[in-house]
Amino acid sequence: MVGMTNTDRPRRCEPTRQAILQAARERFACEGYDRTTIRAIAADANIDPSMVMRYFGNKEQLFAAAAKFDLHAPDLSETPPEERADRLVRHFIRLWEGDLADSSLQILLRCALTNETAAERMRLIFAEQVIPLVTTGIDPDEAVERSGLVASQMLGLALCRYVLRLPAVVALDSERLATWIAPTIRRYLTEPRAPIPSAREIQAGNDFLNGKPAN
Amino acid sequence: MVGMTNTDRPRRCEPTRQAILQAARERFACEGYDRTTIRAIAADANIDPSMVMRYFGNKEQLFAAAAKFDLHAPDLSETPPEERADRLVRHFIRLWEGDLADSSLQILLRCALTNETAAERMRLIFAEQVIPLVTTGIDPDEAVERSGLVASQMLGLALCRYVLRLPAVVALDSERLATWIAPTIRRYLTEPRAPIPSAREIQAGNDFLNGKPAN
DNA sequence: ATTGTAGGCCAACATCTGTTGACATGTCCA
DNA sequence: TGGACATGTCAACAGATGTTGGCCTACAAT
Secondary structure, eight states: OTTOOOSSSSSHHHHHHHHHHHHHHHHHHHHHHHOOOOHHHHHHHTOOOHHHHHSSSHHHHHHHTTTTOOOOOOOOOOOHHHHHHHHHHHHHHHHSSSTTTHHHHHHHHHHHHHHHHHHHHHHHHHIIIIIIHTTTTTTTHHHHHHHHHHHHHHHHIIIIIIIIHHHHHHHSSSSHHHHHHHHHHHHHHHEEEEEEEOHHHHHOOOOOHTOOOOO | OOOTTTSSSSTTTHHHHHHHHHHHHHHHHHHHHHOOHHHHHHHHSSSSSSHHHHHHHHHHHHHHHHHHOOOOOOOOOTTTHHHHHHHHHHHHHHHHHTTTTTTTTHHHHHHHHHOHHHHHHHHHHHHIIIIIHHTTTTTHHHHHHHHHHHHHHHHHHHIIIIISOOOOHHHSSSHHHHHHHHHHHHHHHHSSSOOOOOOHHHHHHHHHTTTTOOO
């Protein structure tokens, strides 16, 4: 039995295991990967630090276990693309508002910037859960591009509102927020690809790049 | 002279000082606050770790010095709101693409999630530089709300493309990116406030929240 | 030449971190 | 009763990190 972790078979020590996991999630979510210490997690779970090691091997594997989660994304394959945006935005805002229980997003956002495991998992979740979510019924060639745009807005929202807590973004109530963001997502999902910029826009852009003043 | 740092008066040791600052910026930008060590910075600058302390007091103050920067935002007060979005988006994309010299954004983004000084500075920059940038010529009552929305999209873009490096977002060439993002920003800046959602949208939202299936 | 001082280096400190191994306890089965 | 094994505690190690103080060297002013 030497070298065998308790991860392997079902046990009645699950309560302890869950206590560790929950403590880990909270710590990782609000302090990031580096500032979270095994000792602090153990203290939160009222056990000895060495127990954490026995249950999860090492910090990295503990994080992997704590960051394993599902988006719980709704099945939108039946929803026409025009409505999809509204449902998507409202779904995630609602999910994130009730952040007490599920801090998965915070964990990933806060850790992905310094921990490579977290970053990799973020890309994985994006590839496996976001792209398919957005893809159904959309030209597959365009799906990746559109998903990226959707992600940029949705993650930006999550970042400003729930992690950085920029006052201006926190102040908006969730309904108004959805009303602002949903059309953006709808456009990223449905607007014909490669919209041609107007001549005026091109000119403005070029002028700007060449240092000409406005007007 | 005891207790006096070299910060106070002009010196001919500026080269060393600058070397430290540059090394610090690079480390902070790509490894975040916690993973960046004084020793590593010192090694990059080819000096002794204790020199860093002498020049900047402590890690926190060094970070404060390294994270002091300006957005170099263009003056858009003369630009009509409709054009402002395009110029703004293109300005920042252009700034960020040439990231070799100026990694200011990466420093802030990567450190703001774990370091309170960085987070505070982020809010400050937002309040002092972003809001005014967007405000001119817009109803001041609406400026904060609109700025927040702009920030959510622009920071989300920066996050996905330059920090998380989500392949889907990295793949887009900058021109196409600007063409996608600019209309979003334009809407956030100019669309009449509190757009009323269509009856259908409200119904879809309620249905969804109540767990009804789509269609 | 002496001296004051700024710029720089070296060695060490105290602390914190992940991690390990030895030892105690408790529980279930033979 | 006794032993196997899971569950948990204690103490410690080894390495890294921020930080400090002492010492050396160059050099300009006296």
